[in-house]
Structures are given as structure tokens and as C-alpha cells.
Amino acid sequence: MGRRAARQRLAGPELDDIAHQGAADALLAICGKVETFRGDCKFTTWAYKFVIFDVAAKVNRHFWQRAGVAFDDEDWDRLPARLGIEPGAQAESRDLMRAVHRAVDEKLTARQRTVFVALVLNGMPSDVLADQLGATQNAIYKMMFDARRKLRTALADAGYLPDQQLA
Incomplete structure (x- = not known):
């Protein structure tokens, strides 16, 4: 401890x-x-x-x-570094990050957005998030599963992912 x-x-x-x-x-x-x-x-x-x-x-x-769950626009700019993307490739990934940001804002429900930001962007453990939201871990898992599916579909529709990755 x-x-x-x-x-x-x-x-x-x-x-x-x-x-x-x-x-x-x-x-x-x-x-x-x-x-x-x-x-x-x-x-x-x-x-x-x-x-x-x-x-x-x-x-x-x-x-x-x-710790808060907020994720500001500046945090989106720092996301490639958090994910381990090399500085040279960050310029190429900036467009993809904007597309992901847009898809999170436009395609996810408010609850899915909260779960996505907390788990993926902020790295919060799912059991802690479940406690904070008054949900079960299974409900958090399902919300994240649905959010990822929506994001994959939105990115494929925008031409960032090949269609075969949707399965």
C-alpha cells in the first residue's frame, strides 16, 4: 500500500x-x-x-x-501520444483522431460517451466506473461493446476502416 x-x-x-x-x-x-x-x-x-x-x-x-471523467478537446490532441503513436505518425493520426472524436460526439448516447471516455481515454477500471454509475460490470461491458460497434461502423462509413473489420 x-x-x-x-x-x-x-x-x-x-x-x-x-x-x-x-x-x-x-x-x-x-x-x-x-x-x-x-x-x-x-x-x-x-x-x-x-x-x-x-x-x-x-x-x-x-x-x-x-479523479474526473471529463475529456477536453486538448486531451484528444494528446491521445496519440497516450496510445504510443510515434511523433512522426501523429500527424497522420490526427485526422483519424478527429474522426473518432466526431463519432464519439455524434453516434454515442450520453451514457455510452461517459463509459467510453472513462474506460478508453482516462483508463478508469471498469469496477470503479460501475460503482460510480450505479451499474453492474456486465452493464458497463455491454455499453462499451455497443459503443465500440457504433464507432467501428461510423469509421468504416467515413472510409477510415475497411468494411470487413465490422464483423
Whole structure:
């Protein structure tokens, strides 16, 4: 937790609170699943798995609760670099990025746009987004699936993708 806390600038009472919440969640998970312990490893090794996952999830959710989902026009310009596109190829990709931006604005519903921006552009984990939107992870997956299909169709219609990629 120390490495993540440093990256996310957590310290003092806030860090202690998240640590206690994560430990409490892990204890509940351990108590709820203690009957499934088969003895294949030491009990502490088995229990540490819950602690590590629950504390990491708590820290991750805390970070994303403070982060916004907005994606401005300037962010669209920086998207090729975020995707690892070489500077020389960025000029060529600028037209494609404008087409994607236009398709996101024109073809997606408001909810699909929120999911697309959060997951693809901002890199938010789907479980955190599901919590924020009051949806299930399956609903988030379905919205993203539908959004990608609409975007592929729009890009193919505009001549940026071959038609066979639509399948």
C-alpha cells in the first residue's frame, strides 16, 4: 500500500482510514469464505490474498473517486501520444483522431460517451466506473461493446476502416 499511496499522494489520516477500511473489508471476505479454505497452503497465505486484493481495490477506488471523467478537446490532441503513436505518425493520426472524436460526439448516447471516455481515454477500471454509475460490470461491458460497434461502423462509413473489420 505504501507504493500506491505515494503515487496517489495519500498520507496521514486519509491513508489510515483507507487502510482500516481495506482491512475491515478483507476481514469480512475472509470470514465469509473461511469455509472454502481447503488447506492447500498456510491459512495466512490464503488470507493474505484477500487482504492484498481488498486493500488494492480500496486504494484504486479512492483514487478514481477523486479523479474526473471529463475529456477536453486538448486531451484528444494528446491521445496519440497516450496510445504510443510515434511523433512522426501523429500527424497522420490526427485526422483519424478527429474522426473518432466526431463519432464519439455524434453516434454515442450520453451514457455510452461517459463509459467510453472513462474506460478508453482516462483508463478508469471498469469496477470503479460501475460503482460510480450505479451499474453492474456486465452493464458497463455491454455499453462499451455497443459503443465500440457504433464507432467501428461510423469509421468504416467515413472510409477510415475497411468494411470487413465490422464483423
